[in-house]
Amino acid sequence: MSDDIPHNWAFSTLGELVEHKKGKVPKAFSNGPADGFVPYIDIEAFETGFVKRFATTQKTTISTQDDVLLVWDGARFGLSGVFGTGALGSTLVRLRSDALERDYLLHFVRHHYRLINSRPRGTGTPHVEPDVFWPLQIGVPPIAEQQRIVERVETLFARLDKGEETVREVQKLLTRYRQSVLKSAVTGQLTADWRAQREGQLESGRDLLARILETRKEHWQGRRGDKKPVKPDIADLFELPEGWVWTSVDQILRAGLSNGRSVPDAEGEGFPVMRLTSLKDGLIDTSERKAGRWTFSEAEPYLIEQGDVLVSRGNGSKQLVGRGGLVADAVDPVAYPDTMIRIPISLEYLSPHWFVQLWNSPFMRSFVETAAKTTAGIYKINQGDIRSFPVPLPPLAEQVEIANLVSEAHAKTVDLERWCETELKRSASLRQSILKDAFAGKLVPQDPNDEPASDLLARIAAQKPAAKKTRRKTPS
Incomplete structure (x- = not known):
């Protein structure tokens, strides 16, 4: 070498x-x-x-x-x-x-x-x-060439720093744009014109909520957990558009909230259970799974269904705890793990796409992060917290329109976000290439007038007191 x-x-x-x-x-x-x-x-x-x-x-x-x-x-x-x-x-x-x-x-x-x-x-x-x-x-x-190498490396890195700073500013703008869209969706501003064009044609949120509660009462009567749902505390909340109503997560459920189950890995075949990494950008990637050491009958109460919303129970980062994902498509049998909570909303009266967008909005995040408690460095939320979270409920048709508009806005940012990620990876790769050339003598030209490194090392060795050539003690 x-x-x-x-x-x-x-x-x-x-x-x-x-x-x-x-x-x-x-x-x-x-x-x-x-x-x-x-x-x-x-x-x-x-x-x-x-x-x-x-x-x-x-x-x-x-x-x-x-x-x-x-x-x-x-x-x-x-x-x-x-x-x-x-x-x-x-x-x-x-x-x-x-x-x-x-x-x-x-x-x-x-x-x-x-x-x-x-x-x-x-x-x-x-x-x-x-x-x-x-x-x-x-x-x-x-030594003189080392100084030239460092100077050249830092000059090239400074250029990359400027490029990365620009890319990160673009990422911040994209985040602000998406949050602005979600905020306007939650407050009703996003669909103000759409709503005005249909004045008097939509079922009110209040009537919709009454039907949800009646269905909930019929389905839950006599079952475990059959009690009046938690009402939202709306004292300090913003004013809703005409036709909307405040409700709570608990009031719009078709079944009770439930944690998943902790399952050890199967050494051979087993029944599949998802990993926490299946939560990706508001969706559930059901291919992120492992074989668990349990049977179908044991897993059956935890099988996910199309339309389920799953949220993370805990995370080391407060910004990630409680993030939600939607099971958007029909799936083969797979269970959700103990690291997730299932929120089974009333699919007959609610758009699951609208709900998961609401759930991941800055408005709902404020409630999640306020409720999150830390234990041993892990932030966690529980079912009691989730049930009480307020929900601004629009008519069903408006929920679908909101979900479509938010999805369209998000789609406009996807290609640019991917470009940002690609450019940051490219910059990191360029840094490694620059350093590789630097330590191979290919980054700056050699100067024949420089003292050879062999002479430098010989002089340093001569100045040191004689010592046995034994390996020095390393930190423990």
Whole structure:
């Protein structure tokens, strides 16, 4: 492999070139700057740049702006960056090298992030695997060429940054547009002209709700859960258009809400159960499934039906908990898992496409996110929360019109959204290509007047005290 690099380069490994020292928990902290204390660089400070505490300089690992920092332990292991002077927390490692410019080393480590992060040590808290990290082979250019490489990389990356910033602005505009459409759909503004053209021709929402409640009462009478449905609290809600009425999720159900069931994976054949990943952009992708270790009779109460709306019970992100998807088409028998709640709306009187659009609208999201409770870092909602959520109910014909208009508006954004995703992936790929060329000596021309890297490494070796060539201790 050394034959593939320029003649004035050398070839080595991180283990040979880089000195490292792991951080530790300091003996004392201060909430503000004080004599003998420096910024404490824990994982939060490293990622955000915001320092909350200061640590004593005694018996701590001090890093400077000339060091590369690497997350060695935890879920973020493999991330690298730079910081100012500070005391390193115990999950971080300081990297230094006399043979490598700081930013050259930083770009190299970042270039190999996927490899480092995909091969951890440990089954509990993951760590960087020393046998993966330290043997990484690196081409060493002359110092002057390293500086030219870094300058060229950062120039090209700055251009990509501008392009990505533009694409992300487009994504924000698309999100705002879709939210604006949903807001106007929920308030009735989207169909104001359509409604005016049909004045006096539509069944009112109030009459529609009365029929839903009567049917609900007939179907539920004498059954478990037979009790008056929860009415919505409309004290602080907006005024509805003429012909609409406020109701609650509970009032428009054809059956009770129900959680799915937790099912272990089948080692061989089993009855299929969907995965949480089946929730995709307001729809349920029933191909996202696994074989569960249970029988058809055990799964039967949890079989999904066309028109069902399924929502996620929990998620680590409040913005994702409670997201809903529609079973839009008839499906072969498959059950929903315990990570979902089924909302069986009254299909005789409601458009399921309209309901799932309403459910994922900013209006309904505000109720979901307010109701979500966190346990061990997971946000969850429950059936009691969902039953009480208010629903602005239009006539059935208007529900269908709203669903069509929202779908048409969404379709206009799909191609542009896909273009944005493609461009961001293309930019990420270009970054990797730039770094690949950089570390192969193909990004900038070589200067014959540069000191060869072999001379640099020889001089560094001569300046170091003699030591046994044993592998240095790696962070645990």
